[in-house]
Amino acid sequence: MKIESRLTALDETRMSEAQRTVLQAILSGPRGNLDGPFLAWIHSPELADHAQRLGAFCRYGTGLELRLTELAILFTASWWQSQAEWQIHEPIARQAGLGDAVIDALRQGREPAFERDDERLIYRLGHSLYGTRRVDDALYAEAVAAFGEPAVVELVGVLGYYALVAMTLNVFQVRRGTDTPLPFAEP
Incomplete structure (x- = not known):
């Protein structure tokens, strides 16, 4: 799939040894490609290595079901209006079992009419964290009771990491599949 950005195009003949090393780590890992934010991060191989x-x-690797991780990622993509993050993760979320109505509502910036309590809880926690920069005691206790403390820590990590991804993709205008309509209107 064609990927574009405002960054200087990578030229393998001009890559540093550190860039080659991290590129190999990314390509040989579970992703198998230099997609999304890695096009930007590879320009700083140390950041790319830690971030990947x-x-x-x-x-x-989290204790969350993939469907819930992908919900958190799509929520983040919608919050940040991150075109490429949405384009990459929307089909993964569908395949992981996230419903069409939930996905469509997220893309439109609306609260979905959730049928599953665990999905509603992921949404509420993400909305609280992004909206108020806090999670109150009652919501925190509910999340820990539902997912366990380690998974709540990991969920906050997922939300934070994918916010970094969204910011990276937005700043460097990374676009995936430039022949398809963008999921969000550009400001």
Whole structure:
């Protein structure tokens, strides 16, 4: 898939050894491609190395069900109006079992009419954290009771990591599949 950005295009003949090393780590890891924010981060190989390891954990290693992780990612993509983050994760979320109505409501910036309590709780926690920069005691206790303390810590990590991804994609105008309509109107 064609990917564009406002960054200087990578030229393998001009890459530093550190860039080559992190590129190999990314390509040989669970992602298998230099998609999304990695197009930007590879310009700073030290950041790329740390971020790709954190991202691999947030995407593939948490105690949350993939459907819930993808919900948190799509919520973040919608909050930040991150075109490429949405384009990358929307099909993954569908495949993981997130319903069409939930996905469509998130893309439109509306609170979905959730059928599942665990999804509603992920949404509420993300909305509280992004909206007020806090999570009150009652919501925190509800999340810990539902998911366990380690998974709540990991959920906050997922929300934080994908906010970094969204900011990176937005600043560097990373676009994936430029022949398809963007999910969000550009400001």
